[in-house]
Amino acid sequence: MASSEELKPIHSLVLDTGPLIKNDPPANTLRAKAEQLYTLPCIISEIKDAATRSRVETTLLPFVTLRSPKPDSVKVIREFARKTGDLAVLSKPDIEVLALGYELEIERNGGDWRLRSEPGQKGMNGRPPNKPVEGEEAKEPEATLESEVEKLTLEQPRTEEKSEEKSETVPATEPEVEKQPEATEQQTEVEKQTEAKQESEQQFEQQDTPSEDDSDASDDEGGWITPSNLKKKQAATSGSTPSAPVQKTLQAAVLTSDYAMQNVALRMGLNLVAPSLARITHLKNWVLRCHGCFKITKDMTRQFCPSCGQPTLMRASCSTDQFGNFTIHLKKNFQWNNRGNVYSVPKPVHGSANGRLPKNAGGKNNWGNGLILSEDQKEFTRASDDQRRQRKKDIMDQDYLPDLLSGHRSGGNGKIRVGAGRSVNSKRKH
Template sequence: MSLSAENKPIHTILLDASPILLNTPSISTLTATCNTLVTTSAVISEIKGEEARNRFETLYKPFIEIHTPKPESIKLVRDFARRTGDLAVLSATDIEVLALAYELECERNGGDWRLRSVPGQKRVNGAPPKKEEQLAIVQGDDAPSVADTTRDAAGTAGEDKRLEETTEGLRAATLESAVLGQQPQEESVPLQAKDEVEEILKPEVDGVPELEEDNSADSDDGWITPLNIKRRKAKDEGAADTKDQPQKTLQVATMTGDFAMQNVLLQMNLNLLSTKSCKRITNIKQTIFRCHACFQTTRDMSKQFCPRCGKPTLTRVTCTTNDKGEVKLHLKANYQWNNRGNVYSVPRPTAGTANQKWKGPKSGGGQSGWGNDLILTEDQKEYQRAVKGQQRSRQKDLMDEDSLPGILTGQRSSAGRIQVGAGKSINSRKR
């Protein structure tokens, strides 16, 4: 392994479709940050735009590896996502990316000992393996052999013997110079030996007092001796910033912009990277729905009814997830549910409204017929009809002649969230 590869902070980065489509970060930043880029075939199939496809073929394809996760890993990740409540908003491609991240993590770290098996688990699955086993797993064929170990031991023994002989010679020269008042002969002593025997020369030897270093400008600022070289090194290193410490190498990290995937990655304790800084993310913040009636939460922001009780009582709340797997909901203090529009009783449904045979306000439905086609639950025919109508509606072309007058007048399309209930203005006073 080259020196440049050892200094990279991440070994393997797993890419989702969003970093490739947005080209953030660039391929040069990715290759400078990690040793290997990995993705799945399903992610590549999602790149359908001509510009993004050409960019992938020219820039990413020569550096990226395509892997396929095992069915066992897909099942494990799917069960975990079902418990976190994210399975409903995760696609098959997202599940494959998460499964591949789990496989690579277990491969690089020798098992799933640093992961969590269930959401909210207080600690990880187990203790790390022994250093020898982990070194053999990471290095593979590069592990030192028995012959290399024996050769290193013999070289170390010879080095210790040479150092001992040099120390004895330097000790004798120092004692002689201390008695005669002369400086020791330093030219014949190797620099490496001077560094290693510094601690031996400091204490008193056979009753001769310790040699005190001269504090004059000539000795302090001019010459470097075995007695002051360690202090000089410490002084020079003390000026450097202590924050410039080598970053701990991450074995596997995933880069994605999907909030549901990020939530599953953090709760499983899989490494998550930022697409802006390529740094590890330890906390994510997102918005989810929470039912005011039964306190059920869902991450599907297209929902209008609670998936548990079926009532239109979903409210937006902020949710944060940290690298410890802790999920916190940030609720408003002294929140009051708005009952505006619920003063009057819902009128009795009129006959024929489900078949669209209503003849007008005189047929019933309250004043001005506000109670007709009133949507209160998700399984009503009126709601299903409105959903199908939205699916059939196509987006208008901006260059269409029929659409230009609407754009100039500021008219907007009525397609959006289906109105549930009578609305908040039903109880307002009529003028």
């Protein structure tokens, strides 16, 4: 088969931003290894560098299909990432890239039978659609190597028994042969001529056919069946030649260098393609651990410790062994950053009848207005409700104004900002 007709290793490949920016792997390699390339429109908009954006738009974008995942696929990925503890560090484009890979996986393989619904699930969700369910067809157990060998070795003694029977019947006909010596001499001459012809024909066929290895010839001559020549014996008995090795093709895969995305993809069972030296080696689960009271919570959406109430929750990896022992893996030389913990809170200022505050209320440039220090503040409750309402808004709504235009800013990873920040004692605030 020509190289142009060979199947590519991957049919549908979803691209993330990291490999596109670093050009690892190059565009030529991506086109050579995948039949179809997919990405999201927001992935292209994440590339800010002019030279990189021009390179991607010139060399790769004409061969890439822009596609957005369905809301159902996004919901599945979000729920699975919440169970693994990676949802807090995954951005919206990251979740959509995994959702698109999940969607293509279902389309190409006819369902999610080869994926996992839970992070700790041992097996797959189901069986391939084309394979029979146990009990419906082929109730006999799968044949092992020993059983196949036994089946094949039982066939050869039958021929030996037949030859022994023939040899045993020969003495019974010897008296008759003695009575007709002339006929036997003619038969022996004819048999010798036919045997000579058969031997010459076999030699001619052996010259045309390629010579086999000495080990195989010795095995065939001896008649022994070993694991090395089992397939050849099966093909010889069935009268067919061994089939060529089948080239496997990944129906759908995700290309990313983000460790959190790789963790979610591998735990779910999605095919992962990672750049060189950028693939994780251990799968992890994540929890939140309070640095103040050392309490652990599995609710990754919390910002305040449920025990002591302080905003000192930190993300830590964990594992559970075969005996059910739960272990937290802490950083070896971790040091808590105390910057921004000591500062003076601006004095409270009374309100007015019209609801307006004085000019310098909340300190210089009003940096102390709406300062959130605990979970039971009305400012935190109001901000949580606004954030929940903001996620439900449609971006195509005419009354919706994005944060980029409104000037509203939140904390890292879209969380509500707690405290005054690291630069609370800078001159621009006092």
